[in-house]
Amino acid sequence: MEANTRDRLVVAARDLFLAKGYNATGINEIVRTAGVHPGSLYHYFPTKEDLLVAVLEWYRDHLYDGLLQPVWERIDDPVERVFGLLDGYRQLLEMTNFDLGCPIGNLALELANSHPKARALMQVNFVQWTGAIRECLDAAADRLPEGIDTDSLATHVLTVMEGAVMLARTQRSFEPFDRAILHLRDYFDRLLADGTTWSAPVGCRPLSHLRGDE
Amino acid sequence: MEANTRDRLVVAARDLFLAKGYNATGINEIVRTAGVHPGSLYHYFPTKEDLLVAVLEWYRDHLYDGLLQPVWERIDDPVERVFGLLDGYRQLLEMTNFDLGCPIGNLALELANSHPKARALMQVNFVQWTGAIRECLDAAADRLPEGIDTDSLATHVLTVMEGAVMLARTQRSFEPFDRAILHLRDYFDRLLADGTTWSAPVGCRPLSHLRGDE
DNA sequence: GTCTTGGTTGAGTGCTCACTCAAATAGTAC
DNA sequence: GTACTATTTGAGTGAGCACTCAACCAAGAC
Numbered sequence: 385m386e387a388n389t390r391d392r393l394v395v396a397a398r399d400l401f402l403a404k405g406y407n408a409t410g411i412n413e414i415v416r417t418a419g420v421h422p423g424s425l426y427h428y429f430p431t432k433e434d435l436l437v438a439v440l441e442w443y444r445d446h447l448y449d450g451l452l453q454p455v456w457e458r459i460d461d462p463v464e465r466v467f468g469l470l471d472g473y474r475q476l477l478e479m480t481n482f483d484l485g486c487p488i489g490n491l492a493l494e495l496a497n498s499h500p501k502a503r504a505l506m507q508v509n510f511v512q513w514t515g516a517i518r519e520c521l522d523a524a525a526d527r528l529p530e531g532i533d534t535d536s537l538a539t540h541v542l543t544v545m546e547g548a549v550m551l552a553r554t555q556r557s558f559e560p561f562d563r564a565i566l567h568l569r570d571y572f573d574r575l576l577a578d579g580t581t582w583s584a585p586v587g588c589r590p591l592s593h594l595r596g597d598e
Numbered sequence: 599m600e601a602n603t604r605d606r607l608v609v610a611a612r613d614l615f616l617a618k619g620y621n622a623t624g625i626n627e628i629v630r631t632a633g634v635h636p637g638s639l640y641h642y643f644p645t646k647e648d649l650l651v652a653v654l655e656w657y658r659d660h661l662y663d664g665l666l667q668p669v670w671e672r673i674d675d676p677v678e679r680v681f682g683l684l685d686g687y688r689q690l691l692e693m694t695n696f697d698l699g700c701p702i703g704n705l706a707l708e709l710a711n712s713h714p715k716a717r718a719l720m721q722v723n724f725v726q727w728t729g730a731i732r733e734c735l736d737a738a739a740d741r742l743p744e745g746i747d748t749d750s751l752a753t754h755v756l757t758v759m760e761g762a763v764m765l766a767r768t769q770r771s772f773e774p775f776d777r778a779i780l781h782l783r784d785y786f787d788r789l790l791a792d793g794t795t796w797s798a799p800v801g802c803r804p805l806s807h808l809r810g811d812e
Numbered sequence: 813g814t815c816t817t818g819g820t821t822g823a824g825t826g827c828t829c830a831c832t833c834a835a836a837t838a839g840t841a842c
Numbered sequence: 843g844t845a846c847t848a849t850t851t852g853a854g855t856g857a858g859c860a861c862t863c864a865a866c867c868a869a870g871a872c
Contacts, residue, residue, distance in 0.1 A: 403711070405708050408708075408712065412830090423833080423850065423851060427848085431831085432830065477736075494622075496768050496851055497617070499696050505771075506768050507811065510769070522605075536777040536781070539778060540781035542774075543761035544754075544761055550764075550822080551724060551757055552707045554719050554724060555724070563754055567751060568783070570799040571785040585780065585784040585787045603820085626858080634820085636821090636861080637820065637822070642819095683833095716835060
């Protein structure tokens with residue numbers, strides 16, 4: 385079961401960054417958890433940020449087998465797959481008593497300004513995630529309003545998930561999470577029941593007229 | 599224009615925490631920005647976390663005059679006020695080139711696990727914010743489906759806002775933000791056009807049946 | 813004047829941070 | 843075996859961290 389040094393470091397850093405954040409996790413703690421010596425880390429990763437990048441690459445490379453596949457294999461309906469994926473995050477909150485949330489979202493707000501290479505990889509992770517959702521929505525295109533932008537709707541789903549996880553962890557309660565998902569479900573129900581052609585809502589983008597834009 | 603030492607410290611810490619996060623901001627940087635000496639900080643705040651708490655109390659005490667009032671005074675329609683508030687966050691992203699987001703959301707994911715007193719105050723801030731949205735929704739109750747839970751819908755609005763700000767900052771683009779708000783607007787349009795009595799969507803809470811819950 | 817009190821000063825504390833490096837060792841080629 | 847490279851070792855670096863503290867100051871009470 386012994387993995388190589390590099391992998392052990394990535395896994396240890398992945399878990400600690402998820403639990404405590406990037407800045408609050410020390411290099412010493414990572415090497416102790418991985419069971420390697422400080423010098424070894426710097427043989428593979430010149431800086432702490434390089435290790436962070438490796439962690440984000442790990443998430444990128446394990447989206448399917450770690451996150452999607454377990455849901456896809458027990459749910460067939462494409463719309464239910466979307467909500468099944470969201471429910472996976474709810475289960476993570478439940479299992480960890482709200483200590484762990486979305487690994488990427490955690491790091492995004494902490495590091496988006498200061499670590500551009502990491503930010504680019506977070507972006508890749510988000511785009512991959514929404515791409516998977518988008519495939520579900522495309523598979524259900526016949527039930528959705530004709531002409532709806534599934535890419536846009538997939539982004540909305542990610543938005544709701546990230547916000548819901550944030551609020552649930554802050555409140556240490558499922559209430560905000562379940563409320564947000566309930567309204568997302570209600571929105572989907574209305575889209576699915578629509579049967580008409582999609583047209584962008586009248587008020588969008590909101591209030592540009594009030595800001596003096598012409 | 600010289601404020602007292604305590605206020606200068608709170609303002610300096612507020613701005614630095616917003617821009618760089620809590621752990622990445624050093625005490626020395628805060629006192630330098632505030633133009634006070636290190637010892638003075640500890641006269642008012644025994645620990646760094648106490649300063650964080652004071653910052654969160656500042657946000658709590660300035661929600662109305664800092665955030666709501668500027669929007670309320672130029673928009674009367676309660677539903678448009680909701681989207682006007684959201685647009686305020688878009689303007690913040692625009693003005694700062696995606697460097698600044700929601701001050702509370704920023705700290706929430708970084709510190710929810712490790713700083714319980716701060717977490718409690720973030721919760722208060724979120725509850726206040728959704729309370730203001732809820733008042734708008736109540737004022738528009740005659741146009742919304744009868745019996746809809748405005749508290750729940752207000753939480754959904756906060757969820758979308760926090761997720762949208764996170765994605766916009768990660769992508770350094772308005773695209774995810776505008777997409778999320780567009781779908782929220784579309785959802786509102788459908789609620790407002792509904793004219794019937796509210797009933798919870800059939801699929802909620804999602805997939806409990808698939809997890810063996812009875 | 814003296815006393816007290818709230819606030820200020822700024823050098824200094826011990827500690828942990830990310831990171832270094834020369835030496836030792838393991839693995840592979842021939 | 844030797845030669846060479848890849849990897850590991852672990853004590854050690856300077857810098858910055860949150861935080862301390864004894865002395866000092868200013869202003870009001872008497």
